[in-house]
Amino acid sequence: DADVTQTPRNRxxxxxxxxxxxxxxTKGHDRMYWYRQDPGLGLRLIYYSFDVKDINKGEISDGYSxxxxxxxxxxxxxxxAIPNQTALYFCATSDTRTVNQPQHFGDGTRLSIL
Amino acid sequence: xxxxxxxxxxxxxQEAETVTLSCxxxxxxxxxxxxxxxxxxxxxxxxxxxxxxxxxxxxxxxRFSVNFQKAAKSFSLKxxxxxxxxxxxxxxxxxxxxxxxxxxxxxxxxxTVNP
Numbered sequence: 285d286a287d288v289t290q291t292p293r294n295r296x297x298x299x300x301x302x303x304x305x306x307x308x309x310t311k312g313h314d315r316m317y318w319y320r321q322d323p324g325l326g327l328r329l330i331y332y333s334f335d336v337k338d339i340n341k342g343e344i345s346d347g348y349s350x351x352x353x354x355x356x357x358x359x360x361x362x363x364x365a366i367p368n369q370t371a372l373y374f375c376a377t378s379d380t381r382t383v384n385q386p387q388h389f390g391d392g393t394r395l396s397i398l
Numbered sequence: 399x400x401x402x403x404x405x406x407x408x409x410x411x412q413e414a415e416t417v418t419l420s421c422x423x424x425x426x427x428x429x430x431x432x433x434x435x436x437x438x439x440x441x442x443x444x445x446x447x448x449x450x451x452x453x454x455x456x457x458x459x460x461r462f463s464v465n466f467q468k469a470a471k472s473f474s475l476k477x478x479x480x481x482x483x484x485x486x487x488x489x490x491x492x493x494x495x496x497x498x499x500x501x502x503x504x505x506x507x508x509x510t511v512n513p
């Protein structure tokens with residue numbers, strides 16, 4: 285089983301719909317992140333969390349919200365989806381105790397908003 | 399804020415040859431980490447290699463090596479003996495430890511290895 289699991293893998297929806305992307309991890313890491321990937325822009329940070337009580341905005345948080353339901357779960361919500369939120373979304377984790385260790389990524393959720 | 403620039407959107411190389419992908423970054427920090435990630439068509443993000451800024455020695459992982467020039471803020475990736483499986487998007491990334499291990503990514507370079 286994957287260490288970082290994202291659901292769904294793909295999703296097509298309509299403008300104005302509420303969408304939730306979910307991420308769970310079995311690595312025991314305390315830090316979790318949400319990124320979005322757009323062609324020509326690389327990956328950009330949306331939100332990150334150090335633990336269940338610590339949520340921080342990234343560089344492109346407008347239009348998104350997150351919830352850290354438990355140490356192992358971190359979900360990303362689009363309250364009212366718009367077409368320019370069409371992108372590939374990644375969840376990642378890291379461990380506070382090993383700051384020089386790379387983040388571990390899920391397999392991504394491809395979201396298309398029509 | 400840090401910025402990372404990959405100036406080569408696309409590159410191609412013949413199988414078994416060597417290719418170098420460029421990455422430059424801008425920071426005022428002295429302690430940081432640099433990474434190269436590979437994203438094949440399966441879209442997984444796979445760590446290729448990492449470099450600690452305080453280490454002068456360039457990192458090496460099998461066929462992958464970096465040329466880290468701290469003063470020039472340059473971090474290029476060299477792939478030797480290219481293989482068809484190296485075809486992927488490659489991302490350079492910067493991390494400042496005090497910022498919660500957040501990663502700042504470059505735009506990516508699409509590498510195609512031709513038979």
